Amino acid sequence: MNRRSALKNLSLVLGTTAIPDWAYQWNQQSIPTYQGPNTELLGDIVNAIIPETDSPGAKSIGAHLYIERMVKDCMGIEEQQAFQKGIQQINVLAKKNFQKDFGKLATKDQLSILTGLQNSTVAEDSQFFKRLKGLTLASYLSSEYFLTKHRNYTMAPGFFHGCVPVQ
Template sequence: MNRRSALKNLSLVLGTTALPNWAYQWNKQSLPAFQGPNSELLGAIVNAIIPETDSPGAKTIGAHLYIERMVKDCMSQEDQQAFQNGLQKLASWANKNYQKAFPLLSSQEQISLLTSLQNSTQPEENQFFKRLKGLTIASYLSSEYFLTQHRNYTMAPGFYHGCVPVQ
């Protein structure tokens, strides 16, 4: 018997039986656990950092969901707490300065708050903004939209073409 086909069939059988029923048809609506309590605030922040123009903005692409997942899965408890504190501080600044929640502010007011956070003399506020901006840019640059529309990205496993000019 061909070892390669036997292994392929065995992995196919094991893969389909091990995949639970809840894993089918994943989307934003079926997974509300991915959206944390600060999802709306984070969506407004990433939309202020990369706004929607003739191309989709960061919120449309889902950068806020990416950031939530990265904070939850990849940061230590102290870093998660510092990130949450930064979000709460930004929300309280919006309420104190404009008497409105951050998502309800105009784009100029949002940008002025983010600029003041970026230029803050407090190191934890400055660090929070740098991390937030870095995660927003990373999520946008690794999104399907950006890679397929602005980079000549093809899904792996692509083909190897030896002697061709680089675009």
């Protein structure tokens, strides 16, 4: 086994487990305010990945804000720039293919762009979309809405009854 790739994979695993305190059972009010240059575009993209149905979509619960904060807090400068470049690339593709911004496209057109990125033969594009989709799912599944409404999450799963007669 190649020692460099093993160390790289180990650092990726260890790096993803060290997330900040605010990232557990988060909601829009608990995220420290930070808005990057592509906040609205990122909101439209995560809304295309997890759209609104009978439950709130990713944009409604603020997944795009969570993702931006995770990128800012947990990625290096080069990774942040590559992530922002990938988000802008989605808008460039939308303008090139449909002559509109990504947020103004019909749902099927948005999905065609995202599917094209996912199935791209260019490794950089498919890796970017894989990371974006993973962050979107992680943000939605760790949100206060999902944990309390769909997982019956309680802060302390058991109760201590100290004054109970011993039998």
